Amino acid sequence: MLQHSTCLPIGFGLDVSTGTYKVARSFYRSCDCSSVAMGMEVFTINGDEGNWRETLLDPPYPIICPQTAIHCKGSLFYFIDKKIQQCPPQALLRFCLQDETFGITPLLNNVYPTVEDDDDIVLHELDGELCATFFSKCVQRVLDWVARDIVNPEWDCHYVINVSDHCCPVASLSIAGRFLLRRGHCLIHYYMKAHGVKEEDIFDMDDLR
Structure with a gap:
């Protein structure tokens, strides 16, 4: 039996077709030494059902949990667990909240095919666009890549951040x-403009409690 994390990512976002918010959570149907089958459940906030329901389609790839699912342009994005796939795609798993179907979004394969460790990539939404950020060891900079098309993205490096750690x-x-x-x-x-950080502008969030 494979040892999988029980802490699977939860997704939350707006279904623009109905104006309702949905929560999505994945779960394991079965797993063995060679394969994993997963399902997906959705809860519509203030919806008519009032309970969790399974989607008609299951995720085509198993999901791993390096971070919470990111919502952007009506879809949730998850990292694919590549350890048990023979030929895993260099892509994100995309879950559309409108029709609750799955697709894949290529991840940096047209610009940085050597970036294979999802732990080094932070996915986020910035100014309404899907972004992927990672620390480039060769240039010692944080690179922020933006994809305006979430189905067939062309990742563009919009920002180079001059910091020594991954931000x-x-x-x-x-x-x-x-x-x-x-x-x-x-x-x-x-x-x-200054390409830097002032020490007095660093705030510890633990101090906000």
């Missing part, structure tokens, strides 16, 4: 010429 952009403060970054439990103001 993830949380918000673009374009009027002020700054980014709000997250590094572990810290929030950081990054100044685009």
Whole structure:
């Protein structure tokens, strides 16, 4: 029996076709030494059903949990568990909240095919676009890639952030010429023109309690 994490990612997002919010959670149907079968359940907030229901289609690939599912443009995005796939795609699993069907979104394969460790990639939504951020060891910079098309994406490097550790952009403060970054439990103001961070602009989120 394979040892799988029971902490599977939960997804939350807006179904724009109905104006309702949905929560999605995956679960294991079965697993053995060679394969894993998974299902998906959806709960519609303030919906008519009032309970969890299974989707008509199951996820075509098993899901792994490096982070919470990201919502962008009406879909949820998950990382695919590649350890038990013979030929896993270099892609994200996409779950459309409108028709509750699955698809795949290629992940950085047209720009950085050597980025294979999903633990090094942070997926997020920034200014309404799907983004993937990772720390490039060869240039010692954090690179933020943006895909405007979530079905057939062409990933473009929009931001190069001059920091020594892996940070993830949380918000673009374009009027002020700054980014709000997250590094572990810290929030950081990054100044685009100065290409740097001021020590007094590092905030520990534990201090906000």
